[in-house]
Amino acid sequence: MLTIWGRSNSSNVQAVMWCVGELGLPHVRHDAGHRYGGLDTPGFLAMNPNGTIPVLRDGDDEPLWETGAILRYLASRYSAAPFWPADVAARAHVDKWAEWAKINVAMNFTSAIFWPVVRKSPKDRDPAAIARAIAVLDRFLSIADARLSRHACLAGDDFTLADIQFGHTLFRYYDIAISRAERPALRRYYDALVARPAFREHVMVSYDELRAVG
Numbered sequence: 137m138l139t140i141w142g143r144s145n146s147s148n149v150q151a152v153m154w155c156v157g158e159l160g161l162p163h164v165r166h167d168a169g170h171r172y173g174g175l176d177t178p179g180f181l182a183m184n185p186n187g188t189i190p191v192l193r194d195g196d197d198e199p200l201w202e203t204g205a206i207l208r209y210l211a212s213r214y215s216a217a218p219f220w221p222a223d224v225a226a227r228a229h230v231d232k233w234a235e236w237a238k239i240n241v242a243m244n245f246t247s248a249i250f251w252p253v254v255r256k257s258p259k260d261r262d263p264a265a266i267a268r269a270i271a272v273l274d275r276f277l278s279i280a281d282a283r284l285s286r287h288a289c290l291a292g293d294d295f296t297l298a299d300i301q302f303g304h305t306l307f308r309y310y311d312i313a314i315s316r317a318e319r320p321a322l323r324r325y326y327d328a329l330v331a332r333p334a335f336r337e338h339v340m341v342s343y344d345e346l347r348a349v350g
Contacts, residue, residue: 142169149190218296240276250312278319
């Protein structure tokens with residue numbers, strides 16, 4: 137049995153939970169972080185001295201933290217090709233796109249765009265900074281769009297761990313009030329993700345409680 141600590145509206149927790157859902161793994165999740173608190177307790181810090189979510193524990197094994205490490209662990213232990221290939225070169229190809237998505241898409245979107253748009257009131261936002269951040273993100277989304285114009289998924293024609301790292305950002309990207317360039321291939325890809333039950337359950341989660349008040 138997997139135990140996961142982290143609130144359902146954390147994007148990093150959503151990536152882990154989507155993976156758990158796709159693999160059909162028995163699990164229990166405990167809300168932690170933001171309004172739920174609990175990250176600075178001795179018990180939690182004993183699992184993760186950083187005081188961050190998500191944290192995963194598989195039975196009595198050592199707790200794991202850092203989203204990418206958790207995802208690779210789940211894929212290595214509980215999945216098979218093509219989601220996470222056994223062949224070293226094929227696996228590295230998937231991992232390359234997973235890391236690309238985390239570093240260039242998820243990180244550039246969440247802190248520079250999502251937080252300022254959703255977690256700041258309109259009077260506290262910096263529209264010019266947000267526009268610059270969108271321009272940075274657009275470069276990488278154009279790479280994804282070109283890739284997806286040739287393949288059904290990010291790392292190729294099969295759904296893989298790379299799609300978890302990339303796709304979990306897209307619900308919020310398409311949902312928040314920002315300018316978006318037309319990218320037909322990316323939109324088709326997103327629509328295909330929406331058709332996946334685990335994506336709808338674990339990623340398409342309300343973030344209203346994160347919104348700034350006033």
